[in-house]
Amino acid sequence: MDISESQRDPLTGLLNRLGLAAALQEFDTLGRRGLTLFSVQIARFGHINSSLGGEIADRIITLTARRLQKTFPNALHIARTHGDHFCLLFEGLDAVEETIERLDDFTRRPFAVQGEIIVLSVRCGVARMDDSLGSAGMLLHGSETALQVAKATKTRASFYKPEMEEQARQAHRFENDLRVSIVNHHADLHRALANDEFQVHYQPIIECDTGQLYAFEALMRWSHPTNGPVRPDLFIPLAEQIQVMHILGSWVIQKAIADAATWPPRADGQAVGVSINISACQFIEPAILLNTVSQALDQTKLDPALVKLEITESSAFVDTMSETLLRLKDMGCRIALDDFGKGYSCLTQLHELPLDYMKLDRSFLKDLESEDPDEAMRSRKLIQAILALSGTFDIAAIAEGVETRQQLDEVRQMGAKLVQGFLYSRARPASEIPDYIKNFVPGS
């Protein structure tokens, strides 16, 4: 095939995307079968580019291109289709797994570039010509679809399957629907209209000693316009990923503080607090977070001591987070560390962050009732250790996910101050809360 300048990548001399597409088309014209295409992406290459500079990044791309050429002399074509994306085209390739192994081996070997040692890793998507991909022209789309799946599932390699198309379409539609809902919702907020797609539900938090109602945790709900309710663990990470979480986060703060200001006091006259989850994303622009909280407090005149802001462990923002939390505490709010013990708990956060509460991750309680006595014992010891730690730092511990009387008794004995879970109540719509407070009978 004749290759024009416009079909070559100037940096590496490899085919570019246009060149590869032309080559694939030519194979179709010639009626060639049995082709396999690998789409390969260097993981976190943007990070190398921003931290070490464009010159080193370009050198790594050039060296990677050379490594691929040397490692795969059997490839019909090697192309650089996009910044950190390469493609390898093979004919009659049987040893696909071996090829992935080799690709992994040679791209993982360290690069020595301008005095730095750099180690890369790659992910790849593989597409073979078969019944579902009948032409060479379809391979590029197929391998890139498979690459997206490999990235999403954090696997080294993924093989194209026709159902990935529908999954990708669905994921795209879901993401788009969330965007549309948030934009509509945001617009409605400005027009002060009600919008039912997003709602805040409230789950009670109970005092261990007295069995009294202490506060409610505000939990966001999204009702998809056609599919119905979507679980928060599905849409919140997506909202964070597509960078719209701050809009939702600000709305929840306003809504929860406004709702709490209308709640009646308990029978003994004590006011009931509200606990609001703050996403790590909201700390990227602390001014928005601080303004939202202070405006909501001003407008409602709610006692700031009744407002508890829940953060999750996130080492990435510790510096700005700490400063912002201190400002929130200055306003009179309380701070809780959510999901403590899940993932990589960092003990230094317990004294570096100005915490009033910590929430014991629900997984510990689940393990407490494990049929495996070792696991149950391990969980009991961990809970004891964490609760002892909370006592040392004078941070009140809240046990989440309490579903049975036995769990309640155990965590209470071990020193938890507050509990929440299905044993008391699921999260309820805002409209039910005033009556729930009025009718609440303290238990022990």
Add this chain to the structure above:
Amino acid sequence: MGALYRLAYLSKNTVKGNREEIEAEIRSILASSHRNNPALGITGALLYSGGYFCQVIEGPQDALEDLFETIQMDERHGQVTVLQFEPIEARSFGEWAMAFAGIEDEMRFDGAKILDSKDEIQAAETGRDLVSTLDRLVRQHQGVLKPS
């Protein structure tokens, strides 16, 4: 040319063979080093220890980086781990295109552990250890193994 750098690395020998075959392989590596390194300003030392190549190379940064890339692409080397890559004031193996420090049956460094772990401090310590060990071994072998 670039500043003078030293690079120390470990790699697993991927070629299976008996001692004679391994010796032949090492002779071939040394021969190509003696052929190519002087023109590139590269000096260094090589020890074969329990299935691992333990090598120190030193020279101008650009030439060193190019040579390292060539080694990386050599099928005989697997699981390459860099223990040290830093600018140096003076060479340790200045007289040698590639000094040979011997073949040992048992790996003297904890290769598998270093290759598995991502502990940079441990790698740096082993790097210093490797340079000084090679230096000592090369001196012991001087006159015996010095290439003609």
